[in-house]
Amino acid sequence: MSAITAQDVKALRDLTGAGVLACREALAETEGDVDRAVELLRTRGEAQAAKRAGAEAREGVVQSYIHAGNRIGVLVEVDCQTDFVARNEKFIEFARDLALHIAAATPLAVTEDEVPAQEREREERIATEQAADRPENVRERIVQGKVDKWLDEVVLLRQKHVNGDKYEGKTIEELRTALSAETRENVVIRRFSRFAVGE
Numbered sequence: 001m002s003a004i005t006a007q008d009v010k011a012l013r014d015l016t017g018a019g020v021l022a023c024r025e026a027l028a029e030t031e032g033d034v035d036r037a038v039e040l041l042r043t044r045g046e047a048q049a050a051k052r053a054g055a056e057a058r059e060g061v062v063q064s065y066i067h068a069g070n071r072i073g074v075l076v077e078v079d080c081q082t083d084f085v086a087r088n089e090k091f092i093e094f095a096r097d098l099a100l101h102i103a104a105a106t107p108l109a110v111t112e113d114e115v116p117a118q119e120r121e122r123e124e125r126i127a128t129e130q131a132a133d134r135p136e137n138v139r140e141r142i143v144q145g146k147v148d149k150w151l152d153e154v155v156l157l158r159q160k161h162v163n164g165d166k167y168e169g170k171t172i173e174e175l176r177t178a179l180s181a182e183t184r185e186n187v188v189i190r191r192f193s194r195f196a197v198g199e
Contacts, residue, residue, distance in 0.1 A: 004024060004027045004028060004032060008027055008032065008034075009023045009024050009027065011034065012026065012027060012034060012037055012038065012041075015034070015038055018041045018177075019157070019173050019177060020112075021157075021158065021171060021173055021174070022041060022044075022173070022174070022177060023037070023041070026038075026040045026041050044181070056081065056186075057079035057080050057081055057185070057186045057187070057188040057190075058079065058081070059079065059080050059081060059082055059083045059085070059086040060077060060078050060079030060080050060086050060188075060190070061077075061078055061086055061091070061092060061095050062075060062076070062077050062095075063075075063076055063078070063092070063095040063096050063098070063099045064076075064099060065096070065099035065100045065102070065103050067103050071196060071197045072103050072194070072195065072196045072197075073103070073194075073195045073196075074099045074100075074102045074103045074192060074193070074194050074195070075099070075192065075193045076095060076098050076099045076102060076189070076191070076192040076193075077189075077190040077191050077192070078091070078094065078095040078098065078187065078188070078189055078190065079187070079188045079190050080183065080185045080186065080187050080188070081185040081186055082185060085183045085185050088183065090179065090182065090183075091179065091183065091187075094175065094176075094179050094187075097161070097163065097166075097167075098172065098189065098192075099192075100162070100163070101159070101161050101162050101163070101172065102156065102192050102194055103194065104162040105156075105159050105162055106194060107154055107155060107156040107159060107192075108154040108155070109154070109155060109156065110155075110156045110157060110189050110190075110191065110192065111155060111156075111157055112151055112155050112157075112158070115151070115154065115155060119154075120147070123146070123147055123150045124143065124147055126146075127142070127143040127146035127147055127150075128143050130142075130146065131143050131146075156172055156189065156192070157171065157172050157173040157176070157189070158171055158172075158173065159171060159172055160172075161175060172189070176189060
């Protein structure tokens, strides 16, 4: 099987509207077969959840988490379309668990697009310097791989939930998409603030 390219992921995303990670995983599972990947995303409800992604989310909750010892605190806003869903226990639990996750995982931004440009450029420079002694034809892939790995660590939606037992190693984006499919509403992680004493 040939490696899945960014163009393959983009093409599937354009077809379904599903998230980048969901598209990449679907293509990997179907060995690059786009039709089967579309079917897989539809089966999981991710294509439908993506259709709702354009719907305006004006309701929601702000949840907080204060870590033991009162040295770390988090506020997170998670939005949805109706106050009915905003009062739903699963929705509130998702927001609560998300605040706990942010306290532990210290993400930089909610999405890849929100990562500060200077931070990303710094990581690309470091990766480029580390790959300098590698053959020229593989350097670009090595740099991209290192930057992708870093983004997995600092982008909230790409992080695996810290409560691995409860969430079985799923990413925040996978959990958000599943909640969106279950509630049949657009669920948006709007913003967060993490506070730590002395930072």
